[in-house]
Amino acid sequence: MKPIDDFVRNRSQPSGRQPYCKPCHNARGKASKDRMGGSRTYHLKRRYGITAAQADAMLAEQGGLCAICIKAPAEHVDHCHATGRVRALLCFNCNGGLGQFKDDPEVLRAAAEYVLHHRALQAGAPVPPPAAD
Template identity: 75%
Template sequence: MVEHKFCRDCGDNRPASEFSADRRRRDGLSFYCKQHARKRVRTSRDQRLGPPKARHPRDVQLAPGQKWCPDCSTVKPLDDFVRNAGQASGRGPYCKPCHNARGRASRDKFGGSRTYHLQRRYGITAAEADAMLADQGGVCAICAKAPAAHVDHDHGTGAVRSLLCFNCNGGLGQFKDDPALLRVAARYVESHRAGQLVGPPPGQQRWPTD
């Protein structure tokens, strides 16, 4: 049994204990040491299948308070990573620059930040929103006066309804999109407005004088 063997990747003789057993070879040891054999297997697998889906630092020593970013292959302090309560470390898998770059790439993939936001939240594209705005003449679908800057949707079904101005969109939200409550509010305003038109009883002033 040999005590040492030459590893071509190391360029040096290594102890036999650093080689895996291989009965096919005359000396009973693998051609490369364990470290370089694993590295060659990983490289070959990555070339065939692409990088691993769950990426971990390879042959990287991490000190306490450090984390490895798989996109830039750099070890950085934990503070350089975005916060993520879903991770055991409390930080996301990517450093802040790489995290931001991935976000930009995702938005660009969907046609820019506006389309990305609209599709993610409402399921429509920027072109569809622009078409709705043109159909409404650029104004709110309720008051028909103020610019329509907000997408209104049914909070129960998620279906997009129309484009509204800030006040009308906020008003619907305050009344919880409840048609019955909105009708009660309308009758309330109408009844008080009718009373104001009739005026106070004879001998009474409408407003106090002091």
């Protein structure tokens, strides 16, 4: 018998506690990660459905660089939020940018047009206003 404080709280359980004590819970989690090939593979497999070896192969194919800007190191797995399918590896900024624009090609195009328009204005070139669709 162990004291109740040895069990982590969990509201989803009828007892309000995890069924395993903290050390047993940690041991089970470590065993699960080890079975999958380590914590990196465990994380990638659980979140994106790929192994660490597959991620490493993608990184090698991309020359270690972001698939969009091709300048910064590729450190983030980009995936389609609708299907969950992995697309490529991206740098922090490109991955975050896609997320902020909600992966919407029209909004990304509008943002690119906006930047080009204002870049030309700042250069002093006569520029027609951006097209409004």
